[in-house]
Amino acid sequence: MSTYRICLIEDDPIMGEALSDRFELEDYHCDWFKTGGAAILALGHTKYDIAICDIQLPDINGEDLFKQLKASEACLPHFIFTTGYGTIDRAVRLLKLGAQDYLTKPLDIHALLNTVQSLCSRSVCSVTRDTMLGVSAAMRHVEALLPRIAKNPTSVLITGESGVGKERLARALRSQYDPEHKMPFVTVNCGALTESLLEAELFGYAKGAFTGALREKRGLFELANGGTLFLDEIGEMSPAMQVKLLRAIQERQIVRVGAETPLHVDIRLICATHQDLKQMVEAGKFREDLYYRIHVIHLHIPPLRERKEDILWLTGNLLEDWNTQNSDLRTLSKPAEQSLLNYPWPGNIRELKHCLERSCILSQQTELSAELLFDDAPAPPEETYSTQESLSEYIQACEKKYINNCLRINDGHIAETAASLGISRKNLWEKMKKLGI
Structure with a gap:
């Protein structure tokens, strides 16, 4: 039996028994409660990894139950809410409060199990307002990947427009494999320094290496040894520096400017850029071998205008x-x-x-x-609505737009899109057919 414990709060006897049996088959320890009061008592004295809570309970609303537990300032497990009457407003409200997911019935059991497995790999009580990346489907998807990425010391490339939060994502990844922040986290903006200054900053220099080098200096690679080096705006790095960086990554060794003895370094490398590095490779502005070295794992942050739920x-x-x-x-x-x-x-x-x-x-x-x-610019106009279409037509247009956005965010993957929408894959296919997607 797995050491992971699930608190299932479900008053429907058929649904509760089916979920409880399935979790036991999947090797989880599952405690099933039919009322919110019984669950609150259990959550007060038992440490659970996941709580799966129905919204409509006989004695208390699931949302009120969650607020009551939050107010007690207790260390709560990851919360997943389920309901047969889902609304986007309620989902966003619960996610703002700190819930991890919101699924509508009939449940896609495979999507639920994938969510449970992903959340169980993350430390209980580790997700707070400060560590969350957002409430949008896109950012929750990225956040769900971090525990798996953290298990392997491989290079990560973060892309996205300027100001989307690439360094915040890098720090969130670091917190996954170093939750107590015992190891160093060193950052440098490659576009803010000239080539010679960047080399001295990254690799350090020996005493007398150049005019003004009155003493030896350790570089950022050395300072990050055992921890993480975050290279922001790596697309701004000169071709000559790209060669030196590639050598340091491949050999896990650096040589200080003006020195001869190589120094071994052990770091996790995270790079970020707002530029299209693949396009730069094709244009001959970025080394292809370096691109594949830093592009082992790629995380993309969409611009804020494409994830309005986060605003x-x-x-x-x-x-x-x-x-x-x-x-x-x-x-x-x-x-x-x-x-x-x-x-x-x-x-x-x-x-x-x-x-x-x-x-x-x-x-x-x-x-x-x-x-x-918007003091220095006119406030954006309020949304206008056409009165030439019926309410049903307007709702269908909104639904089509939202599903299209989710499909784009999830790169067209039906299972992931259905999971983010809280519906089954079959239900999603039917909606796409009906809406002409």
Whole structure:
């Protein structure tokens, strides 16, 4: 029997028995509770890895149960919610509260088992607001991959537009294999330094190596030894430096500038860029052999405009930080929320952070207005709706758009898309056929 324990909270006797039996067959230890009260008592004195909770319980709403447990400040297991009456609003609300997934019935048992297996590989209580990457399907998918990637000391390439949070993802990966942050995490922006300065920074230099080198200096490779070296904007690195970096990665050795003796280094390498390295390889601007060395695992972060579910979640986190550090509390008006969702955010999370910080400083009222948020640019227009289509046609258009977005995020994989939507693969195929996707 596996050491992983599952707390199943389900009042339907047929569903509860079926899930309980299946988990036992899959080698999990499963405790089944038919009421929220019984589950709360069990969660108070038993350490579970996963809690699978129905929303509609006979004595308490599943969402209220979760809020009650959160308020107790207890160390909770990973929570997955299930319901036969799913809504996007409720799903986003639960994910904001800290739930890990939200699935609608009839359940796709294979998708549920995959989610359980992925979450069990992550430390209980390790997922907090500070370690979450987002509530969108795209970021939850990336986050779910990190435990598997962390098991192997291989090179990782993170891509995405400027400001999407590539360093945050690198730090989240580091936290998976070094949760107590005992090993070093060293970062450098390759585009911020000239070739000669970057070489000295990466590899260090010997005393007298050049004018002004009055003492020897350890480079970032040495400082990161045993830990992680994060090379941001690696696409800006000169061809000559690419050769030296490739040699260091292949041989796991570096030589300080002006020295002769090689030094052994053992690091995890994470690289990031906003550029298309494959296109640069084809144009002869980036070495192909280096590209394949750093491109073993590829993680892509979509721009903020393609994962709008994360906008208000990030905004809430940023305002919470502001309210914690300042006596002038700030909230968002409904028009301001809508403006944030309508704006394309070319600067991504970095721009969102600056926008909120500026408006928090300048606002003379607690509630931030849309006009103040976009002080140096007109507020984005509110969404307009055509009155020429029926409600049914409008709902179908929204559903088609949302499914198309999920398919794009999951690279067209039906199983992964169905899992992110909380429906079965059969249900997804039927919807795609009906909507003409």
